[in-house]
Amino acid sequence: MIIDAQKISWVRADHTVLQNIDWQVREGEHWSLIGLNGSGKSTLLKMINGYIWPTSGSLAVLGNPFGTVDLRELRRKIGWVSASLSEKIRVDECPESIVLSGKFASIGLYVRTSSAERERAHDLLHKLGCTSFENRPFGLLSQGEKQRVLIARALMAAPRLLILDEPCNGLDLFARERLLSLVAELAGSPEAPTIIFVTHHVDEILPCFAHTLLLKAGTVYKAGAAREVLTPEIMTDFYDRRVTVLQQNGRLSIALTF
Numbered sequence: 358m359i360i361d362a363q364k365i366s367w368v369r370a371d372h373t374v375l376q377n378i379d380w381q382v383r384e385g386e387h388w389s390l391i392g393l394n395g396s397g398k399s400t401l402l403k404m405i406n407g408y409i410w411p412t413s414g415s416l417a418v419l420g421n422p423f424g425t426v427d428l429r430e431l432r433r434k435i436g437w438v439s440a441s442l443s444e445k446i447r448v449d450e451c452p453e454s455i456v457l458s459g460k461f462a463s464i465g466l467y468v469r470t471s472s473a474e475r476e477r478a479h480d481l482l483h484k485l486g487c488t489s490f491e492n493r494p495f496g497l498l499s500q501g502e503k504q505r506v507l508i509a510r511a512l513m514a515a516p517r518l519l520i521l522d523e524p525c526n527g528l529d530l531f532a533r534e535r536l537l538s539l540v541a542e543l544a545g546s547p548e549a550p551t552i553i554f555v556t557h558h559v560d561e562i563l564p565c566f567a568h569t570l571l572l573k574a575g576t577v578y579k580a581g582a583a584r585e586v587l588t589p590e591i592m593t594d595f596y597d598r599r600v601t602v603l604q605q606n607g608r609l610s611i612a613l614t615f
């Protein structure tokens with residue numbers, strides 16, 4: 358089991374941020390995670406990465422029950438690509454060293470690297486289409502280029518779980534589709550980690566994300582097969598607004614019904 362959350366809650370200053378979350382992610386599944394602002398997505402991800410602990414309930418990640426595991430060791434097996442990671446990267450650091458730093462889960466590269474590690478970093482930069490700007494400082498890269506470098510960085514540690522936290526934010530239509538096709542390729546490869554794809558936009562959910570978790574006000578609204586969850590009835594209840602669900606090229610999109 359990749360994630361086994363049993364009735365987890367997280368309470369802060371008499372505010373229940375997460376309540377009775379049951380969520381099981383099995384090996385070989387890729388999930389999308391959807392929730393309105395403030396529904397608890399970041400809190401749940403912080404918990405999965407071991408930065409906060411459940412107030413109640415039990416959580417095991419990659420087969421390690423919390424309380425019995427070295428969380429720093431666990432974090433090395435999880436790649437988490439998010440806007441807050443992007444903000445931490447130094448603007449003058451180049452893609453090659455950013456990707457290499459992923460091996461050591463460090464921000465910045467402080468150790469001597471082997472030629473095999475440098476070769477792997479180059480392979481990943483190539484795989485993610487970053488070769489043409491691999492020597493350009495991070496601060497000069499476009500949003501789409503930054504995202505691809507950060508995904509390559511996350512893959513450097515060969516994680517078993519990869520969290521892509523709103524990776525398409527700020528991308529234009531073409532950069533978005535380019536990133537999504539790289540994600541599809543990654544998800545389909547034999548050595549793919551389990552991927553959790555967080556988004557506000559249903560049309561970004563690729564067919565490979567066959568499972569969906571809907572979080573609403575800190576609770577699991579629905580979790581299961583995407584085709585059973587992303588229905589007009591369920592999404593209308595979820596958003597408290599009547600919506601229609603459209604399908605095109607194996608992808609869905611949601612439109613408000615006026």
Ligand SMILES: Nc1ncnc2c1ncn2[C@@H]1O[C@H](COP(=O)(O)OP(=O)(O)OP(=O)(O)O)[C@@H](O)[C@H]1O
Pocket residue numbers: 369370372374392393394395396397398399400401
């Ligand atoms: N340390 C904390 N103490 C009290 N409340 C908190 C704390 N951290 C988060 N919250 C509250 O918990 C709720 C969920 O926050 P969270 O950041 O997890 O939502 P989110 O789904 O990631 O939102 P967004 O889509 O806007 O990023 C919010 O109401 C937030 O204000």
